[in-house]
Amino acid sequence: MKSDGQQLLFHDSTARAGQVTGRREMLTFKANRDLGRHGWLRLTPAYSRHLVQRLVKGLTPGSRVLDPFCGTGTTALTCAEQGIPCDTVDVNPFLIWLANAKFATYLPSDLRAVTEFANKLHLIESGAAPWYPPIKDIEKWWSAADLNALGRLFSAIKQVEFGEQARNLLFSAFCRTAIETAAVSFGHQSMSFKAKTSQQILAACDNAASLRNLFKRRLAEIVNAAETPVGTGLAKAFLGDARVLDMLPVGKYSCVITSPPYPNRMSYVRELRPYMYWLGFLQDGRQAGELDWKAIGGTWGCATSNLTRWQPESEADVASDGFATIVKRIGDHSRILSLYVHKYFTDCMLHFRALTHRLCDGATVYYVVGNSRFYDVMVPTEQIYRDIMVHSGFHGVAVENIRKRSSKKELFEFVVSGTFR
Ligand SMILES: C[S@@+](CC[C@H](N)C(=O)[O-])C[C@H]1O[C@@H](n2cnc3c(N)ncnc32)[C@H](O)[C@@H]1O
Structure with missing residues (x-):
């Protein structure tokens, strides 16, 4: 994928033509396993600290980073290790507990x-x-x-x-x-x-x-x-919704490095439920479904039945040409899956609306996203994010294909980046 005039961040010059990067594992959770606090608990869709290290390299002193989709806290922990303040948010209370445990200073x-x-x-x-x-x-x-x-x-x-x-x-x-x-x-x-x-x-x-x-x-x-302490007090994890972000200060963040859920029907609550039940974050299946309904792309338990009743707010129309056609084509096969994709990107619109209030002018953002396929319909997540970012006031928006995700030849991971105003 060509980047709109921006420098390629992850291009591996040693890779063969057509191969995005020769070292895919360097970009995934696998690279974190043996790395001290990064390896405390596995989450398959986590990215690696190498990826964050590359992105924070160009930050100027005084920068403050935000990760609105914390997961296991890779962004904030990596920032704190480098002496950079970073706030992070997640809708899942177990992940907030885990992240704050990873950031803590131990006596x-x-x-x-x-x-x-x-x-x-x-x-x-x-x-x-x-x-x-x-x-x-x-x-x-x-x-x-x-x-x-x-x-x-x-x-x-x-x-x-x-x-x-x-x-x-x-x-x-x-x-x-x-x-x-x-x-x-x-x-x-x-x-x-x-x-x-x-x-x-x-x-x-x-x-x-x-x-x-x-x-x-x-x-x-x-x-x-x-x-070994990591920059005491530099990383903080907050429980909250990336579509609201009202617990964060306005106009303060100069960089966003994050990976939202992919529109692939993976449920984080499902993946994390053994830990969540043991540690008392979940008591029953109803709670699990309710939490998944709050998550972008959540699709487990009652989240699926709620989806059948979901209707988009008209002011959150997904600002991407061709999106309505994608939703309609998926709907020809399955109404529920077309609603799923429609809601996923409507939630992204709401996220960017909340996010832009928190950014300072000139802030750079990096979104690691993955595309999907439903039946014969490709969902070009990276292009839809690009369009939403342009619509939300970002310029220099670029898409870089960083790795192949699975044995399916059409599934890739991308970094979509841009500068605010
Ligand atoms: C791909 S994971 C992030 C992985 C992370 N980069 C890491 O390295 O561990 C996406 C995260 O977004 C969270 N999430 C989903 N919906 C959310 C929402 N509405 N607000 C905040 N976080 C949300 C999920 O709970 C999940 O932890």
Whole structure:
């Protein structure tokens, strides 16, 4: 994809003709796995800190960055590591908890408390009755023995009186342990259940001790990363809606680096629900659906039935030529999917309307977005974002294709960038 006269940000000159970048993994969550606090918890649609590092390179002193779609907090954590202030927002309270835990400064006393806890864990656990979260069909997630071991571990963490920061470290290590012992696979863009092999089932018989050891290893990694502070107070995560953003100051941000959900029907609540139930952010399926309805592109549980009743506000017409035709062509196959795409981009319009009040003149914005396909209809997300940005007062709007997303030859990830006023 040609960029409108702007310098290409991610072009890899060593890649063969027609190949966007030779090092796709450098741009995805995979590059964060072993990087201290960045690796605390996996979210498949997260981008890598390398991508953010490249984008913040040109920022002038005094710049303040905003990421209105926080996810795991990659933008804000990377900014804080570089000494740049960054605020970030997400509609999902679990992700706000996680991000603030990753940004926090930990006192030596917090780190000592959790290490002492790990050393005495077998004793504390022996007196703990297991606690189980209200996850539907929980037996699909963990074998009975693993679940019992997790339930006892969780009760042991709850039993001891810790300060908030120490507890956050323990909960982060607990989440890692819970997902690594779950019968799920991450082969696709979101997670799915997988059958356990007989070897894994046999290994699980010895689970109380092996799960405890796994937890201790993950905790040690987390404590190790927590020992190095990252720019105290520079990164802050706020619970809120990117279509409103009223918790943020007006006219203050000089740069936006973000990745909104893609219009691909992936549900973040669905992906994150095991953690959310364990840590008490969700109590039942109704709450999960209600939260997904607040999320842009959310499509889980009652979010789908709400969509059948949804109608666009006339003043939020999607400002992109050809958009109405795309919606109509998808509607020839499925009314619900045409409503889904229509609402997704209407929400983007609302987001940009809220965002522009928060930017200072000359602010640069970078949106990492992905295209989609419904039936035989391509949804050129990058072009629609470009049009919405031009309509919202940005100039020099450029689109750069940065990587192929999957084995499907037509799905790509793009950076859409522009300058405000
Ligand atoms: C692609 S992910 C961001 C990933 C992030 N760049 C990272 O590296 O982890 C998109 C995020 O947007 C959030 N989101 C969806 N709708 C939102 C809304 N209305 N307001 C704020 N955040 C929203 C989702 O919860 C999800 O965490």
